[in-house]
Amino acid sequence: MPLESYKGKALDVLSQIGAEIGDIIEIEKEKVRVKGILMPSYSKDDDIVVVKMDNGYNVGVSVENASVKLVEKRGLGKPLTGKGDNRKGEVKIISTGGTIVSKVEYETGAVRPALTTEEIVQFLPEINEIAKVSSEILFSILSENMTPENWVKIAESVKKAFDEGSLGVIVAHGTDTMAYTASALAFSFKGLQGPVVLVGSQRSSDRPSSDSPINLLSSVILAKSAPFGEVVVNMHGESSDTYTLAHRGVKVRKMHTSRRDAFQSINDRPLAKVFWREREVKLLRSDFFPKREESVLDSKFDNRVFLLKYYPGMDPSIVEYLVEEKDVRGIIIEGTGLGHTSTQFLEEFRKASREGAFLGMTSQCLFGRVNMNVYTTGRLLQQAGVVPLEDMLPEVALVKLMWVLAHEDDVDKVRSLMLTNMAGEINYRHSVDFYPRWNYE
């Protein structure tokens, strides 16, 4: 791989020692020694050489007064597209936008997705040691702008990748709504030939603390070698860089605005830990959905739904507005505690039910399960037509309802499908270790 991204002094020094992107080099300067993989430059200064160290971080070092040595020639830095390459298309990377493997153009300050196969391999040369990747830029959408229509297009693209022989598919996605998309993909497939791995990054690639390289590398490991046919979100598992966690797509939530381990399973155990250094997938459970012969796609969503988060003082007339004026066909209520709203809502809920709207109850606690048989309010709400939705996350129940309503008109069948465990979104058995620990000293 040429040194095209380098210029000036850095290009001179690297050319002299015959180094190419992907080779291992060592830079020694003022008693500090940095050894690692030569990365493409993303600095606007022409004396900076970018090296990825063993810990997964990139560091930029000036070649001024430095001694630069070529340690190992690896010839990795180009896509293996040659004829007779039997690893062709093992892992497909579908790019939808977001900051993962985006390229910062320092001249303009703009971040643009950089997911041609060549750019990915430039960015992460080790990928070639793991799998043959191919890529597709499906679209370039900030994930807060993602819509149910986009979900369908992503699902179709995933289906195509498996049809073309991919072992696993990676969907690069912004983190804001990644969990919603993961649910949508999970409900869109009745059986998958391999893993569908959603991955994003919480810190963009130009920052030293970026989680992009580790998340992407471990996603390639997972997509190629995980034994399941499931949609997962694969992101940093803890604040250090030891492993990523592959969370079931319908049981995961972004729980922090900025931490790299923002994504966590709620009311469930993740499917696997991925140790990117050891290139190892450690399964945390055996009850995953196995790979199927065929990936069966059925992706349709009706977004005439609403997510209603209850709070004290809320005006119940919102229900009538939604059902009467906006033709909303179903409401997911994010109630309090075990699944409650004020009993002032009973009359509105009764009316909405009578008109055929589905009303499903989840909890704003997020952890735990709704139980509407313990207190009077829960029983009254059920009599008014509200259906307790077990331990489903509010967001997941909403996406599921969009899918169900696009497939069923009959309200009894809608209810029955909402309570059918389609993709592991309902977990009937909770373990104490699903609830995280807060420690204060």
Added chain:
Amino acid sequence: MPLESYKGKALDVLSQIGAEIGDIIEIEKEKVRVKGILMPSYSKDDDIVVVKMDNGYNVGVSVENASVKLVEKRGLGKPLTGKGDNRKGEVKIISTGGTIVSKVEYETGAVRPALTTEEIVQFLPEINEIAKVSSEILFSILSENMTPENWVKIAESVKKAFDEGSLGVIVAHGTDTMAYTASALAFSFKGLQGPVVLVGSQRSSDRPSSDSPINLLSSVILAKSAPFGEVVVNMHGESSDTYTLAHRGVKVRKMHTSRRDAFQSINDRPLAKVFWREREVKLLRSDFFPKREESVLDSKFDNRVFLLKYYPGMDPSIVEYLVEEKDVRGIIIEGTGLGHTSTQFLEEFRKASREGAFLGMTSQCLFGRVNMNVYTTGRLLQQAGVVPLEDMLPEVALVKLMWVLAHEDDVDKVRSLMLTNMAGEINYRHSVDFYPRWNYE
């Protein structure tokens, strides 16, 4: 204290040994020995004696074929209301409803609040060793039915208790909306003479695993001896019974539908751990609001607000409905990630701002802080009038907005007050240990 709640065989046996409620007794039966405080009966079977053991749990034991001994006469089981009792009114317990210290009437199955002073002391005789309590049944409302009007009444009752000389006030409250009420009380007082402790229970008093006794006992300890003048939620800190945590009222959230340690601080450290066995308050921080000479009450709420939780596919016209048709004066948006919605909302937000509605952004991640300067969408939303609300919880921001709108008409002043840290609801410095740990092996 008489044995009035006992009848039949149990009454006979207890009368014979001269035991009264609050005394320490020992029951030996089939090689099992149970020692503890004699509690009022709540069994419908007349052979059951109820004993509270050292671990805080109540156990019911049949006196059939048992040997029952009086170990220690304590004379605790009656309220210390005698003249010349200088501990009069040290701690006031205001009952608003919920399952804490409720009394199950086995004949009807109904749960009714049982918070006359006498019943509290019957239920928890050790209270007399800690403080002189008095009590008031303010109302009996399931917390899901609590309204802003109720918040004002509770605040007035708290004010009255301090005016009458209480050192601290306990508000017994259902857990569903306890965190909302805690915020409302925190914003209602500019200065407090002592701790206001909200307490509830996740398991009702008739269940052996009830958290009622420990939560109530530790709340009495806290209300009497904590050095702060703040509103806190005091509930089980972990699944075992070692301690409770006193969470700042504006930084706490019910995070589990059923666990006893459901309440946890978000983006903050709790104020204190309370070790009920040792009767000790261990402060976890020193930056609490100190006690004031006077409790200054200013409790008004305008509930022409809405909490809008964004999701992909949401129809932006809801904003117009809220502002135009429902005269909503402010919307708290629960956006994605660092504080985003789809850019489809920009036009609606611009219109709403022009009409004087306040728009505030929080994150559905809950943990972390919104930052609307990182990505283009955030900047555009700010230009459209959306105000980033730091690390405030969505629910807390909503209650705060109700309070602010009841005090200010001018939208610039509303904005400025929303960004003023009134009761510790904004935490400018986060520590890594605010984020809990998920551990999977």
